[in-house]
Amino acid sequence: MSEVYTAQELMVAVASREIHDGDLVFVGMRLPILAYAVALETHAPNARGLFEVGLMRDRPADAFLGTMGDPPNVAGAVWATRMSNAMALMAQGRVDLGFIGGAEVDRFGNLNTSYVGDPAGPAVKLPGSGGGADIAILSRRWVTLMNHERRRLVDRVSFLTSPGHGDGSRGWRERNGLLGGGPVAIITTLCVFRFPEGGGEAYLDTLHPGHTVEEVREQTGWVVKLGAQMGETAPPTRAELTAIRSRS
């Protein structure tokens, strides 16, 4: 029997494994920033983090951050600059991986962070894109992390703030001029979905230990496709847990 861990700790560990050594990562707050810290301490010591506020770092800040612009994230930065300079790197295809949060994701990996219902008279006005749409369109690949709830994993988003694989047809991104390759994974509290090369519909790649396909189907707003080699998500290693817990 391995160690006890939370769903969030597992999500962070899975997210950290998406970061390769030497990557330039567009880091978000909360779970992704933890994932960046874990990657640095386990397998990717040379990964750098880029923050849209206008910062680059080669190691996470030591203190707690409420936002990416907090003073401990600035002290020790390897670059403090303008937002447009951080975006320039992304526009050149030099950002290897991005993390994006969202209120809703659909089966093609599109995210909605703008409107629930008609934009002219929305049922819910969400805060908006922030840098989400930019990361979705310009970073080479990206990942989203989400609580696995039926209202969040919807068949099609009602408003496409940050494009994933669009209408799900093969090559949609390329045809529409989007620079990066799009979403590679949706990491949830129950499982990991991945996407076929070249775009398309998410398939269930690995189930988190202790969860079932039925549970995923029940909590997902689309008809879930299973991956050809569906397996179990590798639980967090001792090193990953140590790295996570030293920071939370």
Next chain:
Amino acid sequence: MSMAEAIERFVPDGSRVAMGTALEPLIPFAAGHELIRQKRRELELVGPISDALFDQLIGAGCVSRVTAAWVGNVSEGLGHCYRRACEQGVPGSLEVHDHSNFSISLALWAAAWNVPSLPTRTLLGSDILHTNPNLSTGFGMVHVGAVRPDVAIVHAQRADAIGRAHLWGPLGITEEAGLAADRVVVSCEELVDSNVTLSDPNRILLPETKVVAVVHEPGGAHPSPVQGYFKRDHAFYRDYAEQSRSENGFASWLKRWVLDVTDRATYLQGIDVERLRIHHHKYSAPTDFGDE
């Protein structure tokens, strides 16, 4: 100049105002609260992500349009006043011109360079293209129409009386906002002699010819952080999120922290400033501008 005078003279009703341009740090809350006290109306707010300040101005009825990438409360989530305005027209209807962080930066650079638009690949495939009339597509690109603010309000670590402001840390879209704006109002933690600002002209972010007012306003960015001066007051943002959840809660928050407060110094009496002040300084090495 006092903040009251700067706002009175340079930010009339109907202005297009850029604020909060450094994203989470250096947000000119003191200026925003003065806009509320002076009952400004029909403002268009321009910014990237607005950490609670836009929400407050919207709730106070000052705003008719928002041109921004994100409006909410960064560490707490949704902006409740923003939601009420968009969903229920409370306290008034609100027009939203959605942007991404990159596209609002480009809109300001376009205005700064005096061109009608700038092309970019960002926003290709996004529905934001359909809700913002200032964005169009052609030749495989998105064309971001220029956004020219009447005034940019910038909080700086230090400035001299002539308007040379030193800012450091991440700058967000402050440079393009200031260059694009017709005029710039600066508030600062420290009002310093020109010898200080001129000792490092690289750190003067904006041309003094754009600056129309300098307000010495220590703590003017609270609850946002100011590198070298103040930490972010996370609890204050949390309290605001909780209280602004209801219309009545927002009204009492506004009364306590804005309407019943005469100026920033009075406001700061209600804050444990020492808990937030940065004491452990990390000075950069001096820069040699020697010339002979």
